[in-house]
Amino acid sequence: MQYFLRRLAVFPLVMLGVSVFVFVAIRLVPGDAITAMLGTEGGMLTPAQREALAAYFGLDQNWAVQYLRWLGGLLTGDLGISVTYGQPVLDIILERFPLTLQLALMSMVVALAIGLPAGVFAATRAERPSDLIVRIFAMVGQSMPNFVVALLAIYILSVGFGVLPTMGRFIPFTQDPLGNLAQMILPAIALGTAFAAAVTRISRAAMLEILSEDYVRTARSQGFSQSYVIWRHALPNALIPVLTLSGVEFGYLLGGAVIVEQIFALPGLGRVVLDAILQRDYALVQGVVLFIAFNFLLVNLLVDLAYAAIDPRIRYGGRK
Amino acid sequence: MTLLSVRDLRVGFGKPGHETEVVHGVDLDVAAGETLAIVGESGSGKSVTAMSINRLVDYGGGRILGGAILLDGTIDIATAPEAALTGLRGREIGMIFQEPMTSLNPVLKVGTQIGEIFAKRHGLSGRAVRTAAIEALERVRIPDAARRLDQAPHQMSGGMLQRIMIAMALAGKPRLMIADEPTTALDVTTQAQILALLAEMQDETGMGLIFITHDIGVVAGIADRVAVMQKGHIVESGPLDDIIDRPQHPYTRHLLEAVPHFRWGSAARQDTVRRPETRSAQALSVEDLSVRFPVGGGFLRQAQGYVHAVDDISFDLLPGETLGIVGESGSGKSTTARAILDLVQPTGGRVSGADGHAVQMVFQNPNASLNPRMDVRTLLSEPIIAAGRRVDASALDRMRMLLHKVDLPEDSLTRYPHEFSGGQRQRICIARALMPEPKTLVLDEAVSALDVSVQARVLDLLVDLQRDFDLAYLFVSHDMAVVERIAHRIAVIYAGRIVEMGDARSVLSDPQHPYTQKLISAVPTIERRRVEFALDTEEVPSTLRPLGWQAPPQHWQDHGPDHRFVTGSGA
Numbered sequence: 009m010q011y012f013l014r015r016l017a018v019f020p021l022v023m024l025g026v027s028v029f030v031f032v033a034i035r036l037v038p039g040d041a042i043t044a045m046l047g048t049e050g051g052m053l054t055p056a057q058r059e060a061l062a063a064y065f066g067l068d069q070n071w072a073v074q075y076l077r078w079l080g081g082l083l084t085g086d087l088g089i090s091v092t093y094g095q096p097v098l099d100i101i102l103e104r105f106p107l108t109l110q111l112a113l114m115s116m117v118v119a120l121a122i123g124l125p126a127g128v129f130a131a132t133r134a135e136r137p138s139d140l141i142v143r144i145f146a147m148v149g150q151s152m153p154n155f156v157v158a159l160l161a162i163y164i165l166s167v168g169f170g171v172l173p174t175m176g177r178f179i180p181f182t183q184d185p186l187g188n189l190a191q192m193i194l195p196a197i198a199l200g201t202a203f204a205a206a207v208t209r210i211s212r213a214a215m216l217e218i219l220s221e222d223y224v225r226t227a228r229s230q231g232f233s234q235s236y237v238i239w240r241h242a243l244p245n246a247l248i249p250v251l252t253l254s255g256v257e258f259g260y261l262l263g264g265a266v267i268v269e270q271i272f273a274l275p276g277l278g279r280v281v282l283d284a285i286l287q288r289d290y291a292l293v294q295g296v297v298l299f300i301a302f303n304f305l306l307v308n309l310l311v312d313l314a315y316a317a318i319d320p321r322i323r324y325g326g327r328k
Numbered sequence: 329m330t331l332l333s334v335r336d337l338r339v340g341f342g343k344p345g346h347e348t349e350v351v352h353g354v355d356l357d358v359a360a361g362e363t364l365a366i367v368g369e370s371g372s373g374k375s376v377t378a379m380s381i382n383r384l385v386d387y388g389g390g391r392i393l394g395g396a397i398l399l400d401g402t403i404d405i406a407t408a409p410e411a412a413l414t415g416l417r418g419r420e421i422g423m424i425f426q427e428p429m430t431s432l433n434p435v436l437k438v439g440t441q442i443g444e445i446f447a448k449r450h451g452l453s454g455r456a457v458r459t460a461a462i463e464a465l466e467r468v469r470i471p472d473a474a475r476r477l478d479q480a481p482h483q484m485s486g487g488m489l490q491r492i493m494i495a496m497a498l499a500g501k502p503r504l505m506i507a508d509e510p511t512t513a514l515d516v517t518t519q520a521q522i523l524a525l526l527a528e529m530q531d532e533t534g535m536g537l538i539f540i541t542h543d544i545g546v547v548a549g550i551a552d553r554v555a556v557m558q559k560g561h562i563v564e565s566g567p568l569d570d571i572i573d574r575p576q577h578p579y580t581r582h583l584l585e586a587v588p589h590f591r592w593g594s595a596a597r598q599d600t601v602r603r604p605e606t607r608s609a610q611a612l613s614v615e616d617l618s619v620r621f622p623v624g625g626g627f628l629r630q631a632q633g634y635v636h637a638v639d640d641i642s643f644d645l646l647p648g649e650t651l652g653i654v655g656e657s658g659s660g661k662s663t664t665a666r667a668i669l670d671l672v673q674p675t676g677g678r679v680s681g682a683d684g685h686a687v688q689m690v691f692q693n694p695n696a697s698l699n700p701r702m703d704v705r706t707l708l709s710e711p712i713i714a715a716g717r718r719v720d721a722s723a724l725d726r727m728r729m730l731l732h733k734v735d736l737p738e739d740s741l742t743r744y745p746h747e748f749s750g751g752q753r754q755r756i757c758i759a760r761a762l763m764p765e766p767k768t769l770v771l772d773e774a775v776s777a778l779d780v781s782v783q784a785r786v787l788d789l790l791v792d793l794q795r796d797f798d799l800a801y802l803f804v805s806h807d808m809a810v811v812e813r814i815a816h817r818i819a820v821i822y823a824g825r826i827v828e829m830g831d832a833r834s835v836l837s838d839p840q841h842p843y844t845q846k847l848i849s850a851v852p853t854i855e856r857r858r859v860e861f862a863l864d865t866e867e868v869p870s871t872l873r874p875l876g877w878q879a880p881p882q883h884w885q886d887h888g889p890d891h892r893f894v895t896g897s898g899a
Contacts, residue, residue: 231418
């Protein structure tokens with residue numbers, strides 16, 4: 009518990025560092041928000057109009073003032089106004105995030121549901137043909153870009169089975185759960201395939217090592233069945249590296265998945281980030297990046313808590 | 329009827345059809361209530377034989393190529409299907425392993441691991457499981473059993489874990505118990521406890537016991553009958569007294585003669601260097617050495633206490649002399665050795681004679697102490713480079729000379745560590761330590777990882793080198809029989825402090841401090857047969873002390889010209 013609180017205390021420090029970094033980084037990119045917003049029409053603005061716009065968005069101040077203003081806003085939950093959307097940044101994020109979160113969760117479910125059993129299966133049949141097949145699939149799955157998986161999935165469904173994935177307007181889960189799931193399953197598979205392949209490889213490697221551990225031999229000497237030994241004694245020990253990988257991947261997915269969102273026309277966080285960067289929408293970039301960083305920290309903390317839940321050596325500290 | 333009879337057992341490893349046979353036609357018999365010891369060195373096939381009896385060998389990549397393993401003369405385990413084997417394991421045949429620290433699942437509570445045996449194998453549920461688990465722990469004399477159930481394995485000592493392992497193996501009420509080197513990883517006093525416990529459990533249950541070991545001293549203490557294994561064959565077997573008093577096979581004789589056995593000081597070295605009349609210069613002198621590790625503190629936070637790993641230790645060493653430091657794990661003997669070389673930072677005290685490269689160290693595990701990517705020449709060059717010197721012709725001459733001294737061929741220089749056996753690798757480590765012409769060698773369990781007969785040869789080599797180079801040795805070991813062979817003087821260390829020190833013969837034959845007496849009485853020897861080891865569950869006290877704790881002063885008492893011990897409460 010004390011450990012948990014100490015970890016929480018570090019949160020603001022990291023967030024502060026990230027905020028400075030993203031604030032400076034986006035301003036180092038050449039170009040400015042007003043030109044980017046108005047495109048070629050920006051050239052027709054008089055200097056006075058340009059200044060008025062800059063003053064409206066607060067871009068006429070020097071960086072230090074801009075930063076402190078932004079920071080002050082952050083503390084009150086005000087992330088600023090997006091230049092491109094003309095909406096508060098927080099509203100944009102909160103509107104897009106549920107979809108991104110759902111997509112990330114579904115991808116992880118896909119990854120763990122396929123990867124974990126596949127990895128365990130391969131490890132128990134190490135160096136036999138079935139192991140080899142799993143390993144080839146994992147290799148292919150990991151090396152194939154997710155848009156290829158997405159296109160393949162669409163192709164197979166539409167050409168092979170005549171079912172077209174439900175695209176077009178996004179259906180929120182709260183409106184029509186089934187429609188929403190039908191719409192999300194393909195993107196989740198597209199994102200989850202490489203993830204699943206990585207989980208397969210890492211759980212296979214971890215299981216292989218653990219199956220030769222002394223305590224697995226002890227469990228066998230007690231006469232427990234193969235499946236009991238594997239699921240009850242070996243797997244919990246193999247979960248740590250799987251958890252580490254899942255945490256990193258999940259945190260990454262929470263930042264949005266640009267290509268897959270584009271292919272399936274999903275209004276997620278990924279496209280917002282891309283647009284914001286292209287448009288030099290400082291407030292939006294800053295807000296989203298900060299939000300992503302916060303998610304990463306939170307996921308990391310949860311992963312650490314999960315470690316402690318799995319392994320008493322972490323819970324009570326190491327051997328004397 | 330014999331409980332177990334093994335006939336012409338052959339076991340191999342490798343791809344089906346291309347197995348390399350490692351056990352070549354072994355015959356064994358064990359009756360109920362009887363203890364059969366299988367003795368052999370690493371690679372003799374003794375563990376493979378043991379693992380074949382409950383067919384765990386299948387999971388280690390092995391296959392039974394031929395022969396029969398008959399339980400009650402009816403069930404042939406060698407050909408039984410896996411489904412039948414899971415029924416036999418745990419219920420008919422229990423097993424205890426060498427490493428209690430790694431043989432329990434680290435992520436499951438001890439209570440869960442014992443409980444599941446009662447739940448899964450005996451169909452108990454709910455409170456009955458817990459009650460049964462508490463009874464099982466109490467049976468192996470674990471105090472405070474209910475609290476132990478809720479602990480994780482890493483919170484317990486090795487001896488405690490091995491008792492839990494025994495409790496788990498007994499939970500299935502097996503009629504045959506296989507113990508594969510169950511005490512090798514434990515301290516001698518803990519070993520005595522475990523042997524006592526096994527003997528008592530055997531009396532209680534009438535089970536047959538197969539005891540696998542490399543230590544013929546342990547065999548004498550526990551076995552009814554003995555089978556000696558070498559290179560996959562049983563070269564000799566019979567009743568205990570026949571094997572030890574009238575060995576027929578040369579290998580059995582070799583094991584009995586070449587291997588260091590503890591002889592209560594009568595095998596101690598005669599070439600004493602220390603004479604009252606000669607005051608020669610010291611090679612190494614240690615005064616009031618202390619090492620403490622803070623516990624519970626952190627960044628900007630005061631420590632809550634200190635582990636007093638080493639407290640006010642003083643001794644000196646003369647050229648050509650060996651001081652053996654004996655004690656149990658956690659006593660601080662290795663920390664002492666490391667502090668002398670500044671490998672851990674001493675908290676207090678003075679070490680003189682360790683300047684520059686005057687002290688060199690040889691570690692326990694020769695496999696892990698040699699960088700596998702360096703050839704021997706590079707390995708031997710390192711101490712020269714570390715001393716800031718160039719690897720010139722004279723350095724190369726010294727390499728060749730040292731390789732010759734440690735009995736390795738000269739062409740070793742261009743070879744890599746994996747091309748050598750364990751004993752040869754330790755010789756390389758010794759040669760490397762001697763490269764910068766040290767005055768003192770610190771040998772930390774330097775022969776403990778070696779096979780018993782290799783141990784004897786490396787000890788002989790160390791004695792020769794000591795004479796040739798007039799070296800002082802600080803020999804740290806838990807093995808009394810080994811220390812007896814090499815030490816002129818002995819320091820007994822207990823909970824971070826020396827409690828007895830002096831002439832090896834005097835200390836070993838006439839120990840004065842209660843701890844030394846306990847330590848020596850726990851050492852197995854071939855003279856003592858079928859010993860009733862007292863079941864003493866006392867553990868070494870923790871050296872974790874509160875802030876500001878000061879070690880009480882020690883009161884030393886002389887016992888002969890060079891032998892003194894700590895008396896009274898300072899003990």
